[in-house]
Amino acid sequence: MERGKLIVERVEGKSTLTRCFSKYPFKFIVPKKVAFSILFRLKIVSPFSNIVSFQHQVGSSQTDAVWIYTITYGGGIVSGDSIAFDVTVADGCNAVLTTQSSTKVYKSIESKCSEQVLEASIGQDALLVVIPDPVTCFSTARYSQTQNFKLVTDSSLLLVDWITSGRHERGEKWAFSHYKSTNRILLQPTQPLFLDTILLEQGSHGSIADRMNDYQAIAMIVLLGPKLKHIQNQIEEDVRKIMSQRPSISSSKPNFIASCSRFGPKGMGVVIRVASTTTEAIYNFLQHQLATMEELLGAPPYR
């Protein structure tokens, strides 16, 4: 079965999408409006202005990124759907993969599993930013996700992978049957840097809800590479502050838990794991921590 394909290469000095192929049940949307949104926020242009004459004045020379939204037909992933695509970010380029809204995984029919597979290759001095909204699995859904990233020594990767407990308003809290998320980061040619698989399945020794202990959303954020070094140090400090601020005589569980770890040779990578009683709190955390990416990407990762 043919896979989707995205290739970002340098064309006339700018990161440019040179190949974009998608097929049912997903499609890619590549807005050209990132530059406009900066200008609107700075109140330099109104929606009716001609952007061309303002480009030089805004110093958008710092911004160089292609934004790609992955959309599913019908707003969610249906039982048995398979979404697979390859992403190549060539040397010196920056690319952002994101979603328009949370990825809903509908209930499983006949125990079928839906899946998403991403194979990404990041070149020298290149950056891939994967900043989706969270996955929300409906009751009895079965879902599996695999993301493989191949990097070279000075590639950069920002990866956010997260999941909510389901449709809280319908009382569905960790009611799905099966969720598996695998993330592998390899340094070319074959050195494994970071390998993580989370498997959440209803079990005989306690349900998924038991293992999640009243937390309704969990997230994992990985920061790796020279283009993310400044954020790595800042996040480590901020997480330490957030967690150390809790009074030690507190008698209740925290609503938000985060921990930060280094990984890889010379602690080159940082992974943050978060558990929260609300999805909002994680959005706020991501928005705050990743805000400084706006300059390079043209828009903040989460708003």
Added chain:
Amino acid sequence: MEGLGDANARCLSTSFPQLWSQWQLLDSILPTGGFAHSFGLEAAMQARLVTTTDELKTYVIHVLENVGSLLLPFICATTMSPDAQTWHSLDRLLNAMLTNEVGRKASTAQGSALMRVAASVFSEIPCLKMMRGEALGSGDVYFHHAPVFGLVCGLLGFDPETTQKAYMFVTMRDIISAATRLNLLGPLGAAVLQHQVAPVAESLSTKWMNRGVDEACQTCPLLDTVQGCHSYLFSRLFCS
């Protein structure tokens, strides 16, 4: 590498009474430094996630499930092929999978200690000392606990099933022991709890044993998150 394989074949002693070695390996008195680690229990207690013995029992079961899903494949693989090449490659792989720094350091500390003790104690298996020396010399072996445990048991001639269950046993033993030192329950209560959890440990062992390392996964991500907070604790009794 072939030479080492032949050496292994000569190493496996078939006449030495295995049972006594097995008991010694599982006895908490073996100086492997396991007492310094709480498997994230200390952090979980400070975060008020574990405050009662019921919550402790649940916590122990969650840790056992996570150890089963993540580490038993490594134990199985090294027990079945207790040679240097398998050990080194699984050690490297596990290093990439232990993404929480606290847990990763604890694993290295315990594995190093176990290898050192095993090389000294089981002198009838000279390749243990040899492998240890070689690994220390190369500088790129992390000595993670699970692969070392499997390696030692494999060289002692234990079968993979016994070894995997033994690993679950020592994990259960060590968390419950940590719980007594954290004043969550007394020594008698600890012994009662250990016996209550045993059938669950047996069932989890059966569920997760004999799988390939490509299947290794975390089933309790909250544990990883909480254990990672250990280094933020203001006052700590344990290393992890």
